[in-house]
Amino acid sequence: MQGEHQKFMALALAEARQALALGEVPVGCVVIKDGLVAGRGHNRRETDGDPVAHAEILAIREAARNLNRWRLTGTTLYVTVEPCPMCAGAIVLARISRVVFGVMDPKGGAGGSCFNLLESPWTNHRVAVLSGIGETAARELMQEFFQRMR
């Protein structure tokens, strides 16, 4: 199981590297259903000029199109960085069953750091949360981005 998490997080990290190559905050995401990639995304806010184009939103929308339903029950979302409030809200609304993330975001994370929207009872849906998978690689990508910015 740990090996499976590492395998899918590696795909999310590959997405994050695509964001970095675009000069975007390097966050990547995949949505997995029955061991297959249903959706993938990387942060494209600046590139697309779209304020909601976070990795998770793009991966969730792609998964909904591919699975032909907006209820993504039975899927696991892998994201390199703890989701922000918008993305945590989207994860709950999309009925995603499990979230695996890499590095915490102490400034705005909504998977337990600043807020806990994933496990908060604002809908009947509950999301299982696992963190720390691929943490070092995810953090290094973020550090590389912020060093380039200086």
Place this chain on the structure above:
Amino acid sequence: MQGEHQKFMALALAEARQALALGEVPVGCVVIKDGLVAGRGHNRRETDGDPVAHAEILAIREAARNLNRWRLTGTTLYVTVEPCPMCAGAIVLARISRVVFGVMDPKGGAGGSCFNLLESPWTNHRVAVLSGIGETAARELMQEFFQRMR
């Protein structure tokens, strides 16, 4: 000023009625910049099969396209119902200056009811919040929807 709020909320209510006509939870939204409509949207989750297709997300994305920038500073967002966590997060990320909403959502509202994400310091951006504009009409639309559902 109150008259201006009523005028723009009427546009959001017209969007909400379009959602109701589609059999969607009737929530409507407009984003206003310098007295003009920059973006509009109504809930289209079922219609589009898109878990993130809430009124606010669609209106924000349209405003960003029309204004050709993802930072929507200087805009006011009118929405008939208090934003959920996803939409409140999107409002903050989009740097919207002010939110005017109609009816509170005690079950999941993130504009002060369940959560206060709009005024919470998870980014440096602050949103001014005004509620109760067009409240009766917004509530009646919601009641009509839930009566039809039964």
